[in-house]
Amino acid sequence: MTDHSAQPADPSRPIRPLRPETVAVHPPVPEITGSRPLGVPLHQGHVFAFDSADALAEAFERTDTYLYSRVGNPTVHALEQAVARLEGGAAALSYASGMGAISGVLLTLLGSGAHVVAQTCVYGGTYALLTDLAARWGVEVTYVSGTDPDEVRAALRPETRLLYLETIANPTARVSDLAGLAAVAAEAGVPTAVDNTFASPLLCRPLELGADVVVHSATKYLAGHADVLGGVAVFKDEELYHRVRHARVEQGAITDPFAAWLTLRGMQTLPLRMERHCANAAELARRLEDHPAVAAVRHPSLPSHPDHAVAARLLPAGGGGVISFDLAGGREAGRTLMEAVRVAALSVSLGDVKTLIMHPASTSHRQLDAAALERAGIGPGTVRLSVGVEHVEDLWADLEQALERAGKG
Secondary structure (H helix, E strand, C coil): CECCCCCCCCCCCCCCCCCHHHHHHCCCCCECCCCCCCCCCCCCCCECCCCCHHHHHHHCCCCCCCCECCCCCHHHHHHHHHHHHHHCCCEEEEECCHHHHHHHHHHHHCCCCCEEEEECCCCHHHHHHHHHHHHHHCCEEEEECCCCHHHHHHHCCCCEEEEEEECECCCCCCECCHHHHHHHHHHCCCCEEEECCCCHHHHCCHHHHCCCEEEEECCCCCCCCCCCCCEEEEECCHHHHHHHHHHHHHHCCCCCHHHHHHHHHHHCCHHHHHHHHHHHHHHHHHHHHCCCCEEEEECCCCCCCCCHHHHHHHCCCCCCCEEEEEECCHHHHHHHHHHHCCCCEECCCCCCCCCEEECHHHCCCCCCCHHHHHHHCCCCCEEEEECCCCCHHHHHHHHHHHHHHHHHC
8 A cells, every 4th residue: 555644745746744733634545456345435525636737627527537526426426337237327327315316307308398298196206396397497297197108199299308207106006108108208209217216226127118317216225224315317328417417516416425335335235125125015915905994005016906917017026115005994094004003114215124104195295286196096095105124924913903903993
């Protein structure tokens, strides 16, 4: 290792001896030779030094040189490369949250008077953002089911700038016909963006099905341990990547390096976690469907699911870890259930190793009015269960005792 302690920026002009006050400000920065770290190092520092004034000036125009962490950071870049590889994309951008990634894409692709075709049952934050853009920029949004290519074809206009879909919808678990819908949009020269958070790249890779951009809330399955806030956007081609990257630099929405490092650590167990999430969810969905206190269950693995055939093609490795179900007793039964569980945690978010339960209409989709909730398929008694990796029998015992209480209400 080379010891850079007590050395000036230009080693050809050493200053000796340095006083203790200066030595304290310039600790050694080791250069590793002869080996490499097994894991991705955490580069928490936000500024990087250069050997010449020309190199510093040139770095402002390059994407392969680290200058300032709002522009780029080695640890954050490692996360971007890892997710891009998983999704089969040309490049990726990391953001401070999932909504940061969604906002970064929408704010770049849309402008005043633009038109968007979006699936009806999108995440509440996405719906709120589109509603805000409609009010402030005059962006028009046409909502479609996400299952019918002809419906999308009829909705497209000359001013349409984006088709926006979710692989598995939040929270209704509807499954979009990504290939069919993206093909219709491509015929009209309209890019398709897909929120792949619920599926993860282990269950579906939308870019291979015709999507142009894939977004993730990395907070969820990618990180997986309820200790990170982050988002990622993956691009099919470099041109769109550079457009959105320029906007991200100016918006200042990049992921913190420590959050990126934690996400990278979590991603190493993503294949194992997704296998368990899917298996547990499929088994619980089957049992819930047979319970007398439950009026309806939605999980892509169930033959009763309206998109079961599409899911069989799109998600052969599993239908994801989220179950949406309605209780026969409505909203009050849902309240009783959620307050009665002991293993599952009453909490927002999803994709954690722990099982989480919540009421979408009053939390994640509170931005939707009654009519919008009905169109999205979210009822007053709809409960969303993000199934963790605990033992499935412990999860069922917890749900069963809570359902018994809810049924008595």
